Every structure is written in C-alpha cells, then in structure tokens.
Amino acid sequence: MTISLKTFNAKENGSRMYQLISQLYPICRSITGDGVRKTLHILQEHIPLEIFEVPTGTQVFDWTIPQEWNVRDAYVKNSQGKKVIDFQHHSLHLLNYSIPIQQKMSLAKLKEHLFSIPDRPEWIPYRTSYYSDNWGFCLTHKQLEALEEDEYEVYIDTSLEPGHLTYGEYYLSGASEEEVLLTCHICHPSLCNDNLSGISLVTFLAEYLKSLDLRYSYRFLFIPGTIGSIAWLALNEARTAKIKHGLVVAGVGDTGKFNYKKSRRGDAQIDKTVIHVLQNSVKQYQINDFSPYGYDERQFCSPGFNLPVGSLTRTPFGQYPQYHTSADNLDFVKPDKLGESLAIYLEIIDILENNYTYISTNPQCEPQLGKRGLYGTFGGTQDKKTKELATLWVLNLADGKHSLLDTSDRSGLDFTVIRDAANALVNGNLLKINQ
Amino acid sequence: MTISLKTFNAKENGSRMYQLISQLYPICRSITGDGVRKTLHILQEHIPLEIFEVPTGTQVFDWTIPQEWNVRDAYVKNSQGKKVIDFQHHSLHLLNYSIPIQQKMSLAKLKEHLFSIPDRPEWIPYRTSYYSDNWGFCLTHKQLEALEEDEYEVYIDTSLEPGHLTYGEYYLSGASEEEVLLTCHICHPSLCNDNLSGISLVTFLAEYLKSLDLRYSYRFLFIPGTIGSIAWLALNEARTAKIKHGLVVAGVGDTGKFNYKKSRRGDAQIDKTVIHVLQNSVKQYQINDFSPYGYDERQFCSPGFNLPVGSLTRTPFGQYPQYHTSADNLDFVKPDKLGESLAIYLEIIDILENNYTYISTNPQCEPQLGKRGLYGTFGGTQDKKTKELATLWVLNLADGKHSLLDTSDRSGLDFTVIRDAANALVNGNLLKINQ
C-alpha cells in the first residue's frame, strides 16, 4: 500500500478528531464501568470495534481484574443544603474508584478527603484509588479555601461490584498475518490530551486505513491503562508473536513538539522509522530512550514480551502543568495539532508498509538502465538526477540485507523517492522483493 | 617487500608522469577504437601490458559490447569553405560516438547538434552518445556566438562497425596469488586529469613495483569506463575472489586535496589503510562514504561482487569546473602533484605489503628483551624510547587478531616504526607471521 499523503487533508481530519474529543469529553471513564462502554459505543460509529468484557476476579498474570465501578451521583452539601462540590459539574470532582458513602461531618474531617493544587488555584486535580478502598473529592484550591466551618453532608452513590473490565479491539486484516499494533488508554475521565487525543487519533487512523489494501494486518486497541494492557497480553499471549511493530498513542493534541520514546530494544524497525519521519518531516522533535515508566509500553516492553513497541507523543506525560488536571480540557488540544499528529502517524505507516528489502535480478555490475528508459542520456533536471541516483542506490543495496529505509538513510534521499525508484525497478524486472 | 620511500624521487617521477600525459593528450580515445589501441601501445614502452580485444556483440552481464567507433575526420564548413569547427584542432570538438554524416544545413538546424557552455565561453565541453545514434559538435560558446546565418556543410567521417572493445592488463606475480587491483579508465579523449593522470599513475606504479619482491600479486587494468569494467568482470568472474584490495585511480594530477571514497564495505583493509596514510602523511584530505555514483567502483562494488575496492583521487569528478571540458588540459595537471600522488599510492602499497598479523612465541608475560639487546638499560634517546614502546605494542598485540596497521592505529606510533619493531622481533625469534 502507498498512502497518498499529498491528498490527505490534515486540517479536515483534525477538525473531525476534535469533534470526537468534544463528544467524549463529558463522560466519566475509569478502568472499568459504563463510561468505558459508552465511549466504545461512540467509537463504533466510526470503526467496527469489537467490545470485550473480562469478568471481575479473572487472573491476568500477577494481577486480578478488580470489581467494576460505576457512579450515579456524588456531592458535598453544606448545612444550608447547597451543593459545594458536585460531580455533575465535572467528572474530575470525584476521586476515581471512590467507595460509596453518605455521612455528615465537620470541615476538618472532610478536608482529610479533599485534594486540590495550591499552586494552581483554578484547576481541579485528577486522582484515583483503584486498589485501596477510599473516598474523596478533588476541587480547585479556591473552592477549598472558600469552605467555611460547617457540618457537611457527603454523598457518594457509587457501586463497586463484581462486573467486568471492558475494552475495545479492531483487527484490520492485511495481506500478511504480521501485525502493526496501535494502542491507546481509555480510562481517564474528562481529560483531553491525556486520553482523548490518543483515542481520537487511533479511531481516525483505523478509519483511514480500513479502505486500503494493506501489507500488514493492524490491531487497534482501546484499553484501560496498565490493567487493560496486562489483561489483553494475558488473554492474547500467543498472538503477540505476530506483532512486528507497535506504537502507544497518547498526548497528541497539545502544541508541544513531538517526542518519541524508543522501544526497549532501541533499534527496532519502528524506532528507525519514527526517527526517520521526525528527522525528515518536522522541525522540532526529541528522541528519548526507553524507560520503564510511562504508558502501556511498560507492559508491552516488559522483559517477558520485549515487543518492538515505542510511543510517539507530543509533550510527554507529566511534563506540562495541565497534565492530570481540569486544565487538560477542550482549550488545551488544538484541531491543527491533532491533524498534524495523524499525518505523521500515516507517514510512519506508509514507510512500514513499503519498507521491503529487495534482491537485484542483476547483482553483478549495474544493469543497463538506458535501454530500459530508466536513465537519462543527456543532462536532465535536478529531479531527474535525483531519480537516477535513487535508482542506483536501490540497485546497489538490493542484496536482501538492506531495507528501503536503510537505503534512504544511507543515501540521504527521501524515502518516497527511494520507494518510487524501487517500484520502477520492480516493474522493469530488475528487482524482486526478498521473501 | 618494504618500499624504500625515502629513496623514491617524487619530483623526478612526477616529471615522467607529466611527460607521458603530454604524449597521450592529443589522441582521440573512446570506449572502443584505435585511439585506445594507440594509447595502450605507448604504455607498452613502459610496462609489459597485454592487450585484449572483446568482439562487438559479446554479452557481458546485462550489457552488449557495442560497435567499434573510429574517426577519420570531422568538420563544419561555412559557405566560403572555411572550417569553422575542426576535429583536427581538438578531439573534444566531435560528439564522441557521432554517426557519420555529410550534409548541408542552415545555422538553425546545425545548432540542434552543437554543445557549448555559456558560463565558460572559452571552454569546449566533452559530450558522448554511446548508446543512442546521434551526431554533434562541441565548441566554445564564443565560437558558437560567432556563427552567422549561412549554409553550413557538416562532414563527419566516422565508422561504427562490428569490431572490438580493447583493454590492457598487466598481471605482476607476487609470492601470493592474492591480488591487489589497480584500475583506471582510458576512454576519454584529450582530458588530462580525468583519464590521463590515472593512466600515468598506474603505469609508473606498475613500472616501480615490477622490480620488487612482492607479497601480493598485482593486477593493473587500463579499461574503458563502465562497459570496460563490466566486460572485464564478466570475462574474469572466477578471478575476482583473489582480489583482496583494490583502488580505482583517477583525477590525481590537480592541485586539490586528496579525497578517498570508501569501498561499499566501508571497513575493508584498503579503507583503513588509505585513511591511515592520509591521516599520517598529508595535511588536508577528505574521507567520503561509498555511493553508487562515480567511476568503476560502481561495478566492482555492485552487490554481486562487493569487492574491497575504493577510489583515491584528488578533487572528485564533477567538483571542479574544468571537469569534462577542454580546460582539463596540460596546464591543469601539475608534475609535483602527480609525483606526490604516486608517492601516496606507494605508501598505501607499502602498508598492504607489510600488514601481517603475528603470533608471539612468548605470549605469556613479556619476553626478556634486555638479554636480546632489544631494550635499553639506562635511559636513551627519544627515538630509542619510541622503538621500545613499538616493540612492547607489537608483542602485546601479537595474538593473531591484530594487524600491524591495527597496532599502529591503537598505539599512535608510525606504521614504519611498528613494522621495523615487528621485523626485529621476527629476527629475534619472538614473533612469527600468523598464516
């Protein structure tokens, strides 16, 4: 497959990505529960997503699928009956995975369960307590400071019951059973860059690819962070051997520069490909070595799997102040940045799809290109010279050991020029794919 | 063999090289024809060159030996009968491989077949049309602009007939059947740096080496560019396995700095050797990676051969304005530069000849050098200290894995000092060559 990147409309796609984010923003998601289901149902309007339910109590490697958590309502009322904190106003107000409670208490006692950010008095923090029973509210520091001595009514109407962990998966079949994995986390409530930008990118990437003839098969995962990837790996262990390239998608809507975090291997084809695209297509970027801290690459790159999975984001998690606060909102992500991110992911996939190694049918000396119309006789434009040089490079490295990406990197010529030269040589029977 | 570089007279040899260039300059050469034969006969006055004739129509890999081309005369006359372009004045005036023609035509029609360089109005360009039937004249832009409206008589008395491709070869037998290849192209008409400087260097290099006891056998090729190397490789395929080191010789007479283009392998012994010599013996030089564009290294380094063949030139082809014009003449090449180039080639060969790996006969601990007179007891001059250090380095790396060149590079000591230390240790029975 060759993606016609010139006809890809980054602006239009960026707008659609932003629209989807807007639609998903109000939903309160967590690692389990109806928020996740609602989210996945909306995505099914775009792609034929299959939804999987893993029962509470299922053992997945060292972990156990926890009880399912759902929220009906949650607030704190003062003695006048006024709701001073209200989950209906913002899904971040409730400590994620709060146990149910209905109780009256003093301000002092209440404060033990309140979380704010003193340095950012207008922002609500995002907090969770998945694996230890607790309850709490998150609020702006302004709100916190406005609370007076009073008797407060705390009301949290949540359920923590045996149920399921829910995730979505779309398998797009290509010519080969070898797979490209694209995965994002879906467990955060109203957070736009961290969570929704990745969901949106993977959705539209899948939508775009599903109409094409593809070399690889593609697996798109929409999973809760950590426990979701662990569950998927535990339930699909045998399939992981098919994964040839993978990317964890997150944080692709802010205005920061691209950051690529290499796979644990460090020199996998996906690493070389992303680095190549960033070097050639964007002005500013940063390449980071793998570390076992971050998104779900932690699991895909655990030593027992060590899959060739990297992560391409814009500003990395935790490195922008809005991270895990209410300021990671619809103002923080930008349609044009979303569209540009999707375009870069497509460039990467375009290279993966075309990055064959070839064998020359005339390995001894150069074939006579002139008689085949593949070489100029008198002078020629710069463009023609570049094509000729690309042709010579492809032939010279068509020894079954060098991929087109290697050839592009070694020659300093654009991957597309190299790819076009290879295709012309295949058509002229001077090259064949190294099976 | 150890070349006594101190007794090599670069100046005298440079003068002789220049004289040979002067003698060959007027001859109109091409990829076939009597110009090549005449050139090779002159070289036979210096070295016992064998001349080979490959018939027209012979298939050599993907190519076919073309018809032989010879020129008797060629000119353009104006209506007054005056020759306004005359092949007898300069061999570059005729488009190389022009078909025969005798015809009257207007200036407009004639101009379709004229080639000049507007930016360099005093220079005649060099053009060829080997594989598509055409005729033409090359002239200075001044000449072109002086042509008035008139009826011109075009007269090209060439022959394009079944014949031969001619090349010269001199095989100098050494102690080993392993070969060093030195090759130059002989297909250019009156061009001094591009063509004649290489021919001259290879000739005098062969002449110099033929009186020595050599470790390697040497193969000196004088071949037409591209088709000549392809023909040689096709006809000598089985022999290529003997080629251990090789250099394509060209452009060694101008005043520019040395440029070494690595073999496709990039880390062959020839690559390390040339880089070592340039690092240690010249002030300015440049090392370039292999690319499949250039001289006959394109064929020797095609993937089916991948021979350890690099190319050592001064200014690379195409990077000086005089390239492929009449300005690449007897003024452009300098006797002292030719002599210096030959000296550098000899230094390279001196290292190749001496670059053995050794095995220490006392690998455990140092041997007692003092009792053998190989180590000073009290102090000593700087020179003596250097010799002692060289002795220790050679012994320490005499494990059959490190060559003397490796030892020189790792120790930072001159190759000659390292080589002399190794020879002294061999004489003292402390070292033997690793067979």
Place this chain on the structure above:
Amino acid sequence: MTISLKTFNAKENGSRMYQLISQLYPICRSITGDGVRKTLHILQEHIPLEIFEVPTGTQVFDWTIPQEWNVRDAYVKNSQGKKVIDFQHHSLHLLNYSIPIQQKMSLAKLKEHLFSIPDRPEWIPYRTSYYSDNWGFCLTHKQLEALEEDEYEVYIDTSLEPGHLTYGEYYLSGASEEEVLLTCHICHPSLCNDNLSGISLVTFLAEYLKSLDLRYSYRFLFIPGTIGSIAWLALNEARTAKIKHGLVVAGVGDTGKFNYKKSRRGDAQIDKTVIHVLQNSVKQYQINDFSPYGYDERQFCSPGFNLPVGSLTRTPFGQYPQYHTSADNLDFVKPDKLGESLAIYLEIIDILENNYTYISTNPQCEPQLGKRGLYGTFGGTQDKKTKELATLWVLNLADGKHSLLDTSDRSGLDFTVIRDAANALVNGNLLKINQ
C-alpha cells in the same frame, strides 16, 4: 556482601595507611633480598600474609630468577676520610643491584658511576641495574658539584649470590572460587607514592575485607615489579582462570586526580565498574586506554593471559617530577588522599560484590507492586519516587542479560539505589539471581 561505606572512616584509615608508609620508608628494598622480607614481616602484623621464596635460577617463562642482592654498607670517602656519599643516609644513594667494590679512584673515574638530576639539584635520583653488572651512586646535583679533585675511596659491601626472590600473598576465601586480584609492587627502596602507597592500600583493604562475608575470593599480591609478577604467573598459571577482576595498585597517595588505565580488553566488568565509580564519586578523573607500558598490568595483560586487570592510580607514574627521586618522600603522600583512595577501592569492590544479573519471576508485564507494599499509592517524596523508579528499572532489565551496573548506567540512578531495589525484590520473591 554490602560494604557499609557510610560507616567507613576514610580519615582514620588514611592516618593508619600513612603510619605504615612511615614505618616502611627507611627500608632498602629491591627485587630480591632482606629488605623485601623485612617489609613483608611488618605487613604480617596486619594481615595473615604467606611468604613465598623462589630460588635463584628458577625459569619463569622467558626469564630466570636472578641472584639475590643484599647490602651491608656503601659509601664514598674523600682523602680526608670523610664520607661524601653514604648509603646509611638514604637508601637511594646506592645504584640498586650494585656489585661489590672497594677501590680508590680519581674524581673523573668516580663520576662515570655517579647519577644526579641537574634540573632538580636537591633531589637524589633512583636508579637500578638488575640485569647487567654495574656499580654506582646516586646523589643530589648539589652534592655532585661540591665534589673536588681528590682521590676517593669507593666502598660497596653488597652480596650477589644464589638465594631467592621473595613475595607475599594473602588469599581470602569467599563464597565463590572466582577471584578478585589486587596486586602491588614491593621492590622500590625509600619511595613513598611509587611503591609504599600501593603496599599500604592493599594491606588495609585486605584487613578491612577479611572480616566480611564475601561473594568473591580475594587474592592480594605483594610482589617485586616485572620479575615478581612473571614469577607469580609462571608458578600459578592454572589459577589465573579464576581471576574475574583485577587491579594493579600504585601511586595512590599524591594529591593528583584519579587515573584509570583500562585493561587490555577495554570493556571488562572491572573497566565498567571503575569508570562508573569515578563518574559518580569523584570530581576530576581521567580514563586512559590500555598500553603495554606501566606497572605489572603489562604481564597480566600479555596476550597469553589477557586478564581483566586494570590499574587505578592518582597521577600516573612518570607524570610527576618527584617520580623516582628522593622527593617522592613522606611529604609527598598525604593521609587524606590515601584514605580517599582506599574508600574508592572499597566502592569498586562493593559494586563487584553486588553486581549480579537477575531473572524476574514475573517477566510478563509488571508484577503488582502495590499489593506487596513496593509501590506508593498517593504521591510521595522524591526519595520514594526514586526508589519506585529503581524498582521498575530492575524489573524491566531482570532478563539475565543485564547486570545491576548496566541497570544503574542505563537508568542514571545510583548503584546503591538499584542494589537496594533488587534486594527488596528478591525478598518479595519477584527476582532471583541468574546463576
């Protein structure tokens, strides 16, 4: 074993090291003789040193144990009977290994046997003549210039007779038969930094380690330079296969920065360990490639052994003007520098002892650290975050291929933090040592 480096008192140990140096300083040592025996007996007051005697004439590889040399007295008297040079004043005054002589001679004749340093008129040089019969005196240049025309009586009462080469060895048995070698030379007379600082460091290092439970066995050698290491290697050839790491100890008492000279291999674990410690624990240091010139690493790294033995010194031999002169005295070495050097050697050993590779018992995905109390739930101090990150790194690289030192280098986290994380994971049954 984990060395409690925080409780190690560098200052106190430095003082003790200096005291030992002071005690050994007056003794006239050589490559054989009673000075060496006296020195080793003093060391036996600190560590259970075994003393070995190798008879004169014993063949050790390419060398032969020489005759034993002992001095009773040596002086030069002028015609008034005044001793103008007196061995009793300084052991350096006598050319080491001088043959006996008693003779009267003119100043001119005497001067042929006198050595001084014109540039350093107050210093006595140190000279030897082990393997060629000679006699001589070393003196300050001032002394030399003060000598008047006179008849001098030269009296050297030395013996050169069949005897022994003497060396000391202490083998400290650890859990494994694999060994760490620590070796110093003991053949120099009154020289503090070159010789005594190394002797003192190895002695107190051995004394410190002997009370600990050790992973490795340790071999401490106190041997004459060159002939001593050659003798030890010849007599212990079979044992050398057990040596996994080694350091040649010398020049550790001056005020210069640390210099590490890599083993011949260049990438041995000892090389990585020393470089790691210098990078992390000292401000200024220099790493030098191996060269076959220096101390006894010359023998341990000869090609037939090629042991992983480097050398950690302060200012390298020959690079300070006091080297091999009477100015390398008790003023030149400093107690605090000696103590700091010992602390650095202990840090190196601490890493060697703890530098295991591990296998994760949960290689697929991360184990759930939270339920084991190995991971924080809410925020945490910087220290806690560092510990969590160290835990994740250790788990991620627990594939049996990465040592803790690799993990420390790759993560940028302190070795001690990494080691503590590994120990906690072993206790939690999440990790086991890769046997």
